[in-house]
Amino acid sequence: MALINQKKWEDGHTLTCKFLDGDDFQKGKVKEKADIWLDHANLKIEFVNDGDAEIRISFQADAGSWSAIGNDCLVSSYFPTYQPTMNFGWLRDDTDDREYERVVVHEFGHALGCIHEFQSPTENLDWNTDAVYASFPAHQTTGARLISTRTFCRSIHRMGSARPSST
Amino acid sequence: MNSIMLYQFDGSLFKDGKGTPLNTQLSDQHKTMIAQMYPKTP
The missing domain is CATH 3.40.390.10 (Collagenase (Catalytic Domain))
Structure with a gap:
């Protein structure tokens, strides 16, 4: 935490x-x-x-x-x-x-x-960055490619909707 | 990772393919940590 x-x-x-x-x-x-x-x-x-x-x-x-x-x-x-x-x-x-x-x-x-845990400086989640990028619409990832993968992964509020997919 | 502060992520987003679980409760570890952050007996 x-x-x-x-x-x-x-x-x-x-x-x-x-x-x-x-x-x-x-x-x-x-x-x-x-x-x-x-x-x-x-x-x-x-x-x-x-x-x-x-x-x-x-x-x-x-x-x-x-x-x-x-x-x-x-x-x-x-x-x-x-x-x-x-x-x-x-x-x-x-x-x-x-x-x-x-x-x-x-x-x-x-x-x-x-x-969020995935924003923590000590998190050790081993992201598949290609899959993470692919989950965003193309226009949002064009700029993101220019910054570090780790920074990008920590800033993915949008992707990690807290709403469960099943309910 | 058992953390209420972690979203449920699909396994396809990780190299190990495992994803993160749906956490629904405050873990004992977090109870201990928040007690350290806001100690009742300073």
């Missing part, structure tokens, strides 16, 4: 969270699964209904599931204060519990400062 030091929260920090949309079922599931990290870290989460919040959660910003990395959510040029810092694009009332857990724990991992 890799965590970006500059994006960490102060130890003991209370993260304020607010839902920008979503129904009671969705909100309840996210609260339950976010707590899985908090059982092990010296951080707290406080869900607020009004006012400012550091982590602003939507279920309908777009089709993806994503989050700001750690305290990046405070940078208003990245995340204007009226916009979400975390989105769950496919978690719905009929989504099963295991999928809620997988996605919410992953996104809250980002909110605590964790990056």
Whole structure:
């Protein structure tokens, strides 16, 4: 697991969270699964209904599931204060519990400062680079060929959609 | 690699053809690591 030091929260920090949309079922599931990290870290989460919040959660910003990395959510040029810092694009009332857990724990991992394993400086995934390039549309790989394969592989957010292919 | 922070990648993208698993839970190793990053008793 890799965590970006500059994006960490102060130890003991209370993260304020607010839902920008979503129904009671969705909100309840996210609260339950976010707590899985908090059982092990010296951080707290406080869900607020009004006012400012550091982590602003939507279920309908777009089709993806994503989050700001750690305290990046405070940078208003990245995340204007009226916009979400975390989105769950496919978690719905009929989504099963295991999928809620997988996605919410992953996104809250980002909110605590964790990056993807394949972006870690110590990752040792042995990419088949030709296959990786081939998985992108041609116009996206023309420029990428000019940079190092490893850098390119670490920047492949788009290819690694967190959405499972089977559900 | 058992990590909630790793996407499930198809085996065809790797030289060994094995791919990465679908991880659905926080591993014991990650629980230990996050406890080191945000220690309860500094």
